[in-house]
Amino acid sequence: MQSDTKIIEDPDKGFEKGAVQPARDKGSLEASMMPLTEPQSLQQTLDGQFISTMPKVRTTDGHMVQWDRNIVVNQLLKETTLSEWYHNISSISKDEAHDVAKETEKRIRGMNIKFLSGPLIRELVNMILLERGHLEWRNVSTRVGSPVFDACEIDQGSGFEANENANLQENAETAHKKKADKISKEQYLLLLPPKIADLHLNGDLHIHDLEYFGTRAFCQDWDLRYFFYYGLMPDGSGAKASVAGPAMKAEVAMLHAVKALGSAQTNFAGGQGFYNFLTFCAPFFEGKPYKEIEQLMQMFVYEMTQMMVARGGQLVFSSVQLSPGVPKMWRDKPVVYRGRVWDGTNGTEKRVYGDYEREVRLGFKAMMNVMLEGDYWGKPFNFPKPEISIEPDFMEEDEMFNRANPELPTYDELYTMTFELTAKYGTPYFDNQLPEYRGAGEGISCYQCCAYQFSANADSDSEFDEKMYFNEGKHFSMGSWQVISLNCPRAAYLAENDDEKLFSHLKHLMDEAMEVFQTKVKWLKPIIENGRMPFATQQPKDPVTGKKGAIAVDIDSLVFTIGVIGINEMVQYHTGSQMHESRDAFKLAIRAMTEMDIYGKELSRKFGMEIALARTPAETTGQRFSVSDLLHEEFRDKVISVVKGDVKAAVEGIKNTHDLPIYYTNGTHVPPGADVSLVDRINIEHVFFPIVDGGDIMHIWMGEGSPDAKGLKDFAMNLARNTQLGYFAFTKDMSVCMDDFHMMAGLKDACENCGSDNIEQLSRVTGYIQAVGGWNAAKKQELEDRKRYNSADMV
Template sequence: MKTELDLNDEVVALERAYYDRIDWEVQENANIDISYGGFVKFLLDKLLKKESVLLEYLPEKAVRMHFEGDIHIHKLPHSLYLPYCTGWSYKKLLLSGLVTPTMVSRPPKHADTAVSQLVSFFCTAAQEWTGAQAVSAFDLYLGAFVEHDRPSPKAVKQMLQRMLFDLNYPTRIGFQSAFTNITVLLDTNKQFLEEDAVVGGKIVGKLGDYLDEAVLVAKELFSLLIEGDALGQPFSFPIPTLMVTKNFDWEGSRWDGLTDLIFEALSKRGSAYLLNGNAAEVESLFSMCCRLTLDMEKVMNFELNSILEDVGEELRKSRGARGLWAVPDATGSIGVVTINLPRIGALSRGEWDNFISLLDERIDVAREVLRFWRGRYKQSLAKGLMPLTRRYLGHFNGHYSTVGLVGLPEAVANFLGRPSLWDELNRSEIEEAVALMKKMVAYVRKRVEEFEEEDGCLYNVEEVPAESAGTRLAILDREKFLKEFEAGEILIPGGDPAPYYSNSVIPYYASVPISLRAEWEGEVQREFTGGVIMHLFLNESPDPEALKKLARRIIENTDVIYFSFTPSISVCQKCDWHSVGVFDTCPKCGSNRIDVWSRIVGYYRPVRTWNAGKRAEFKNRATYGRESW
């Protein structure tokens, strides 16, 4: 048993590790800057994220497999008490106003108040969830207020500018920004346009009545994203998602110049994600989950039990990709347990039956943890640890239990015994690997669909971002397979001392043409039922018109569900110069005080704040320029 003296020594040692940045976990999360709040979070994580502590809560086998690196239980130690990510109903907030245990606001009557309450809601609710939060149709809901107030475009821009700055200040536990996402719909989803618009807590027609105002909101939002902050740094949050369906205004004939502005922002800032409505069946997903949100409003009237069962069944029957960044409303994930696929590939060495046996063992352990989490979070809700969630959501019926996968490219390379697979890029071998990855994901998907029927709750399979998990698991595997690693018999990218595993289908260190990357990614992405994304990393700012044509080709000709364009952005801390590209010194003033910004996983942060594994991954990324289009 640990004595008080032992604990004191440990705290002192952890303090030293934090100050000197000896432990890689000091920079585990790029959204957390060095600060007292960051130190307290690091201290809490280290003291609670221990085998002896976790054994008090979780099954012994799960704890052992986590520490040995067979699986990764995400968001520890906070996931002992709080769930992962959620989508909120903006409509519900607008109808009821922001009600917290300490302060009560009436439903907003004006546009600036509607935005202010959303910002305050996000920042407060971030203390009840360990991951991302989202709202859908931000543009349409705000459009009704713009019509009511009739503000000038400058006033709309000022209102949105306050939102962007406020959401990027470090207000969350650990001196970090709230991880937030907004969906911009416009008229891409006809069914959503029939939803109620709300002003002052009252229904004021349909969202589709305010499309012109929604276009104005979106135009001012994207113009601000192009500008960035006072230094020209990009805004990390909120991450906008653009729904791209057959109704997207590719020709720029309906949205008053917005389409050109969107692709200028993507070219200069990588400002948004694109959700491919052709591949993801967005309209049916939204109609289903809009119903779920509406049904949940009846919870207060005790009318919902049978309806929730029906909606849960609809969600279980929907096998399209879902759940990334908690889109749409009232869905999300209670938690994630990720399986270390490269290790299974290395251990099974081409024997599919062995691979499946090892995979099954880990899937079963993940299920056990996720079942425990669901019961645990219901208790957190009942005991008052989540007051906003209790009021604005009330339950987790629409939230998935998520089995995560990491390192698919390394897993197939190890399974096939071809550690140089992604360097040699033999097309027939890559196509064999893609088919094998598809088979792996499909098997996990089949298992979790069985769990849905047996457990009576939702499950999905996600390609996890793995900001820290990819590094932690690779470090453990380098130790476990040191002899094989040094002999070049297995693939662990990044080498010593900063290994990592991929969070993509086609690894970002593979120099693959965009057309083939999108084709192969799309083949496997459709097997996922949770979050999955393809990033295209840019080494220059392409012509927006050329970028628009490329985006359209990807959307209309591939099965890629979610993707981004990600230019690296260099910002001089001395003279405020900034440009797309990676620069060591400022070409304007000669200073070496340059920050390079890029997406570490889904969000932009300066590369200097990344953990060692992700910094190594950044250096190895294959990038695209104008010759790639």
């Protein structure tokens, strides 16, 4: 008889009759019940007892253990406690757990199988739970993961979300991230309220960066003064990484700035940026010659575009806000650097940022020259995204300063450089603070990530003045908790041409988004309390007092972003016309957005959570919503009537893949392929900027290989002064030969220099320049559809 054979009185009661029990592995069901080494058999001896040859199981830590029904019981008792926290439903009782375990063992015995695995045992348990009506226990007891075939596809760069993020690289870390993403997304969908999970899965709304939903906030714009005062603690606690004191030299300050953004990626799902970058850096440049400042800027840019340290081995998704001079509201504020606030106390001189106008101008010039040169091959730098701030402070020259410093560039000359960079690479983004609604000079404001806008002023922040002066380490930290996008075309499909039904359904989706936000806060509270967001919640050693300093991020001040997708297709289905085709459709879009903006403010007051309405960048969401609607039989004909892209190819290919060449238009945009003049496009899109307070962008796709920089500048400044556009970019398509490294304007299939077809095309995917090869089918189709404009259109 085999050594693991047991003689028990009854196969359903053996473990409760006092028989000697084997040692138990304390891991999960999968760890305890991996493939068994012997076929199960059940024989009856002459004295009527059962002989059970329940085979041994192999644990994941390399041990062989005997089958033990009580492991199932214990796992159920332990794991179903999650239902109390996540679903407010009691966990399983001991008696019912024993009953489920008995039934599981009975079914295993009846299967007459040669091999048994832990996943199969778990699925049997979950099937029994479902049969007994316990979805809530099944959802927390099931497993998340990937079939072996799918995991192998991920290793090869295909399969699961292969083109979800164009910033990801082709490397092993990307494969590792994709596997982790798959597990995390499944986990959070199982733990979310089933109604919310179904809304996401069905395509009514989209929870962005779902893989990070339970562990981190979305994005953050940082105040560099914090790191220039406290120094750098990359791990947030000082326990794992070396802690650096405040930078004393410019080179160290630049490296601290780089590492701060890189370290922040461990605590945030989205982009990281620096507000007012050059002004805060300027004291480190004091008295330095231009070439040395240019070297510092070159070091910063190359570090940001060569550190493959972000999630999945990608570059840090970063941005810097750049002003050509010191903004007026900062000119009389004390400088913060080298571990001190230079306000005349603690042995310091009194220094203000206005003393460093020279350094800011030279820093701006240096940044533009570095980006104009491009990298060693002549490619553009895609990070950090240069957010060029067009401010009232710099629309007129400081003639007295210019006369006293004739060797320094003027504001006009510096802005001209940004358009030279635009004409060459299309790199800059223009943060237009001239419109009255932007509130320039009354507070601080910045664009971040792919078009999210954040601001602070004395009305919204009771500590605004203290933050301006960095009193007791108080500083600005602006960002978002989470982004949820709404499928606006589907709202029209359900409204049946009734305006009130349309608005009601949009508001209903906003209500559902609030439940997601509340869930996020509930989940992250213990994460934060348990020190699982250490970089964001760090309190470094104060260099003056030696005590703990101010917390890095005021988590409670982060906003909750509701994004819109497909407003154009929504009104197209509802009215029969697109926004650019009829006044009625345009007016309905404005009214719908206004209704949502007003309702968002109501929700902010009701829940005590700041809601920001935004245009979602939608690298994949515009595709996902349209494909989801195409998959729903009740919506199929409706989506076909309005969706953009190659509808025929999508219909033919939907049984084989969901990466299809169709999409809904981003945010409140006119469709990228609409045959309208640039002026008409601007006249429509600029109206939405004051309404979409969480962020919007105007894309101008350029068709010329070498557009005129002066013409671009004149056109852009006219837009800034005479429209409501708060944020816009000119995109230039480019190609690079991967054989002879030759750069070309336009989307080329072959190298004009050597004839090679080993070409990488470059363009702006949503809000940043990236290789087209990593785009999904919808974005590639959109790239093909885009209507491009020449200099003659910009008059």
